[in-house]
Amino acid sequence: MPDVKTQIVLPLSRFYASSAALRRRTAGAARLLVDLVYPARCVHCGRPGQLLCDRCLSEAPRLGRSVCRRCAQPLAIPSLCGSCAFDPVVLSTTLAVFQFGGAIRAAIHALKYSDLRSIAPVLGALLTTDPRFAELEADIVVPVPLHRKRLRTRGYNQSELIGRVVARRLGIDMSPGMLRRLVDTPPQARARSRTERAAGVRDAFRAGEGASGRRILLVDDVTTTGSTLRECARSLLKAGATRVDAIVVAREV
Ligand SMILES: [Zn+2]
Ligand SMILES: [Zn+2]
Numbered sequence: 001m002p003d004v005k006t007q008i009v010l011p012l013s014r015f016y017a018s019s020a021a022l023r024r025r026t027a028g029a030a031r032l033l034v035d036l037v038y039p040a041r042c043v044h045c046g047r048p049g050q051l052l053c054d055r056c057l058s059e060a061p062r063l064g065r066s067v068c069r070r071c072a073q074p075l076a077i078p079s080l081c082g083s084c085a086f087d088p089v090v091l092s093t094t095l096a097v098f099q100f101g102g103a104i105r106a107a108i109h110a111l112k113y114s115d116l117r118s119i120a121p122v123l124g125a126l127l128t129t130d131p132r133f134a135e136l137e138a139d140i141v142v143p144v145p146l147h148r149k150r151l152r153t154r155g156y157n158q159s160e161l162i163g164r165v166v167a168r169r170l171g172i173d174m175s176p177g178m179l180r181r182l183v184d185t186p187p188q189a190r191a192r193s194r195t196e197r198a199a200g201v202r203d204a205f206r207a208g209e210g211a212s213g214r215r216i217l218l219v220d221d222v223t224t225t226g227s228t229l230r231e232c233a234r235s236l237l238k239a240g241a242t243r244v245d246a247i248v249v250a251r252e253v
Helices: 004-025 028-037 054-059 102-113 117-128 131-135 148-154 158-170 194-201 227-238
Strands: 094-099 140-143 179-181 205-207 215-223 243-251
Touching: 054 102, 094 117, 102 117, 102 158, 102 215, 102 243, 117 158, 117 243, 140 158, 158 215, 179 227, 194 227, 205 227, 215 227, 227 243
Parallel strands: 094 243, 140 215, 215 243
Antiparallel strands: 179 205
16 A cells, blocks of 8 residues: 555645646736646645645644754753754854654645745744744844755745745845855755764855844754754854854754
8 A cells, every 4th residue: 555655745746846837837817727726735634725734733843942052952951962062152043943844844845846935935934933033133134045056956045935034024134145055065864964964064155245243044944953054154153243043944853
């Protein structure tokens, strides 16, 4: 018997890929017809109505306050994890709202690999409704950049689409050009250690002059060990940023 992934996730990703392709090619009345034929469906369970239904969302495991404040690794009590305790401060805090899995993984995959850009505002809004969001202080939002080759292939940076909502809610600007990704690092495999992952992104980013004297809020869709966020923060601090925090939809645990 085919597993759940074959039964639901694969047909759904085909559904979103084909509906997104149709939406791109149509406008006006034809577009309305496409919306009628392909109404919004939950990316996880397929139920019609919302891109992420209330039931799937309520079942998605959230990361509370019992985490390392710098890298969001779950801990028994809120403090610093062993790795962060002995590291120089690069990233002041990381706010990760969900554990990466289930409906949240389906939503992020649909955004990145099935061209479902319309789910980015849904994910952005979920960040802003976390109680810890109100504690953030920043002057500017900077999305974690894609390398220009990957940006050309995908056509958009998913972190920038999420960052737009975050910046609007904080009432500050977003600067997608402040940080550049110089090295096209391959998607990092789950099994690799924190040390290997850190080496994979070292010196991969360069920050522009706009960082000087600013408190920066980095935005990304998902983080695994925090290596990419730390490397981004390192470049921004080198360019004169006074403080760097990060907010992500999900963290792998
Ligand atoms: Zn659902
Ligand atoms: Zn940590």
